[in-house]
Amino acid sequence: MASQGSVLDRYFHITARGSNFSREIRGGFATFFAMSYIVVLNPLILSGADSSGGVLGLERVAAATALVAGILTILMGAWAKHPFALATGLGVNAFVAVTVATHPGLTWPDMMGLVMISGITMFILVLTGFRTAVFKAVPDGLKTAIVVGIGLFIALIGLVNAGFVRRIPDASGTTVPVGLGFDGKLLGWPTLVFVVGLVLTIALVVRKVKGAILIGIIAATILANILELTLHIGPSFDGKVSNPAGWSLVAPELSKWSLPDLSLIGKFNLFGSFAHLGALAAVLLAFVILLSIFFDAMGTMVGLAGEAGTLQKDGTIPNVDRVLLVDAAGAIIGGGASVSSNQIYVESGAGIGEGARTGLASVVTGLLFLVAMFVTPLIKLVPFEAVAPALVVVGFLMVSQVGKIDWADWGIALPAFLTFTLMPFTYSIANGLGAGFIAYVLIRSFQGRAREIHPLMWAVAAAFLLFFGIGPIEQIFGIS
Secondary structure (H helix, E strand, O other): OOOOOOHHHHHOOOOOOOHHHHHHHHHHHHHHHOOOOHHHHHHHOOOOOOOOOOOHHHHHHHHHHHHHHHHHHHHHHHOOOOOOOOOOOOHHHHHHHHHHHOOOOOOOOHHHHHHHHHHHHHHHHHOOOOOHHHHHHHOOHHHHHHHHHHHHHHHHHHHHOOEEEEEEEEHOOOOEEEEEOOOOOOHHHHHHHHHHEEEHHHEEEEEOOOOHHHHHHHHHHHHHHHHHHOOOOOEOOOOOEEEEEEOOOOOOOOOOOOOOOOOOOOOOOOOOOHHHOOOOHHHHHHHHHHHHHHHHHHHHHHHHHHHHOOOOOOOOOOOHHHHHHHHHHHHHHHHHHHOOOEEEEEHHHHHHHOOOHHHHHHHHHHHHHHHHHHHHHOOOOOOOHHHHHHHHHHHHHHHHHHHOOOOOOOOHHHHHHHHHHHHHHOOOOOHHHHHHHHHHHHHHHHHOOOOOOHHHHHHHHHHHHHHHOOOHHHHHHHOO
């Protein structure tokens, strides 16, 4: 292991950022464990058939998902030098899957071409400085709200995907969208794994034990595998039967080994959607994807940088252009590999909570993703219930920054409130940002302080109004 003052230390600024090599390595492992579920989950989301009956294939999507995540995360770490890991974005991939399923004539290669067009557009916006300028135009109070909102968001992700908090079906007629456990009761051994993992992680964190988050994940994983081997709990849904007491995303198991199939790479049709849907419909779909990846990444990197302590005094992030270029490349490469747009993951907070502060942690995470192409059976050993405690604890650490918001200034306080509440409530970082930006412009105008609003904030607020109004716009033009 390299020593303090070595070339590796100077390159990644490890000592300068108050970290060390063991923290970076632990952080890299913690982030990988927190994100590894995407290698299993993404193939399930993109498993449907397109209008021609074509399917991507579970094994092929899994291999390409791990490969692209590994390459981009290593690039983020080695070039942009931040502990931010990338993988296929949940939300964008769901939008892609739903769009393919509901638009007759649209194929998977056509849709992946749209993702690439959005990424290319994003790349141009970064190169011209527009995306960086928008980032700098955001008031500090809203940047703090983004950190808080992401903290609440990842805590909710942990609670929901661990089964501690569950969605209530609309058919029940309730006015409450989520509830405790199943029918108001905690249910199943997987929930016990989450609770034990959470209590252990909290105990280790408050005792300031090194590697607390990673130790919690490993201990909960061991417990989960023991329970599955002895009790045969199974998944919450196996494709046919629902099991409320089962594992939420991945039932721990050791699957058969196989070589990765990377034949999806290059299977895209850049302008196919224009021929099948028409120019207007294709442009609107690309616009929705563009706005989502544009602001999700901006919000996520602010939140993670704030937690890592790398935000500078003027609210900027070191090498922010490189961060944004890698993120834009994530849409291009993800579309080109048929796994949908890749973006910075909020689960990177697990590694940051473990002490990661530099790009070395991302290099470790990226290498683990590359290894995952060949050892996907090991990934399935870690159920989400084992990593959810880390997300809850990291969420707490991020929300603790809420005191930095100037609550006496309603022009900042109300937009900040909308930002950090709508992120978890709508399960979208972009939605929270949009509501906060629009509210900021409106309230500052109501206060007679419109001159304080950066011109780019007006432009962004207008873009979000269009984003939120995409449904009525599609109805007006007869697009469904």
